[in-house]
Amino acid sequence: MKPARFDYVRAETLAEAHAVLAESGGEARVLAGGQSLMPMLSMRLARPNILVDIMRIPGLAEIAVEGGVLRVGARITQAQLLAWPDLSTRLPLLAAALPWVGHAQTRSSGTVCGSVAHADPSAEIPLALLALGGEVELSSRKTRRRVAAQDFFVGTMSTARRDDELIEAVRFPLKTPGDGFAFREVGRRHGDFAIVSVAVLVRGDTVRVAIGGVADRPQARDFRTLDGAALADALDQFAWSLEARDDLHATARYRRDLVRSFGRDVIEEARRCRG
Known part of the structure; x- marks a missing residue:
């Protein structure tokens, strides 16, 4: 099958992405790696009016340690996180789980935040985020907030993200001595x-x-x-x-x-x- 017709917006700034989401009335979907969304579009399981591509937005392609947390931006692919040099020592659970995510080809394009947004109940990244007590960073034109993983996943491919929000990053607590x-x-x-x-x-x-x-x-x-x-x-x-x-x-x-x-x-x- 072919996707239903939609408009495409390549957002250059976070403000532009927020504006499109705010004005779409819930009819927009955010596109990052597209490994989950594109098959759903092709099978017409998803029929958005607008796709908002966020892969050019500065500031979303960072892996950063902030205190005792690893913050992973929305543009970071699963392969990039798997290649992070300190992953096995500072986040051993993710180091064990990530090789099970799809295949090398899909990990090279699929994003960490995209997997969390898709919320497949069989997916490894949401499971690891929940096990570690992580958080999801959400932002819109008017607000910014963090939601604990245990509150973010609410059902099959269903989350607490509001229609005008996008996931900016996810936060994985790092290993502490004795863990x-x-x-x-x-x-x-x-x-x-x-x-x-x-x-x-x-x-x-x-x-x-x-x-x-x-x-x-x-x-x-x-x-x-x-x-x-x-x-x-x-x-x-x-x-x-x-x-x-x-x-x-x-x-x-x-x-x-x-x-x-x-x-x-x-x-x-x-x-x-x-x-």
């Missing part, structure tokens, strides 16, 4: 959508387990240090709370079993990796 991280994923093939993905952060006596690919959005649960039967019971309750359903990729039972088994294994891996 442990691990990530694991099951898909039909490497690079396919995740059937189940698990990201774990161990900090102090708290274990955060984040699950993707099961519910309508990534979900996280914090546990106090658990072992043995108590850990198995906690993971079982978490698995049932996700309300998995059968689909063409896997049964609900299989997904729940993966949450239980993967959850336990990834927690143990994260504990071993503390430092």
Whole structure:
């Protein structure tokens, strides 16, 4: 299929992008890497009146450490973040998750913020942002705000972004001494959508387990240090709370079993990796 007709605006400034979004009445979509949006346009799953291309706007192509946070601008591709020299030491969870995002070809164009904006429940970057307790920076002609990842993802490909807002950056909290991280994923093939993905952060006596690919959005649960039967019971309750359903990729039972088994294994891996 071919996309429905739309107007195209290549914004040269943030103010220009904000103005188009404010005047479009919710009929505009922001274009960055386009790896998710362009197929949706071609299949007419998205029918915007206007596309606002932000890939020429200065100031959106920065990776910067601000205090204990890594700020990733809206023009940064997944490949650029994966190539950041300090990624494995300062954000080991992202270093483990990013190679699972699509393929090298799509990572070279797909943006980090674009994946967050698309909010696919199987996507690895939103899952990592949630697991780390990150934030999304949003701006419009009138306001600027930050939204915690746990509040930003509200449903399948649905977020708390307002029609007149765009994502300027996402903020990933950096590793602190003693933290442990691990990530694991099951898909039909490497690079396919995740059937189940698990990201774990161990900090102090708290274990955060984040699950993707099961519910309508990534979900996280914090546990106090658990072992043995108590850990198995906690993971079982978490698995049932996700309300998995059968689909063409896997049964609900299989997904729940993966949450239980993967959850336990990834927690143990994260504990071993503390430092």
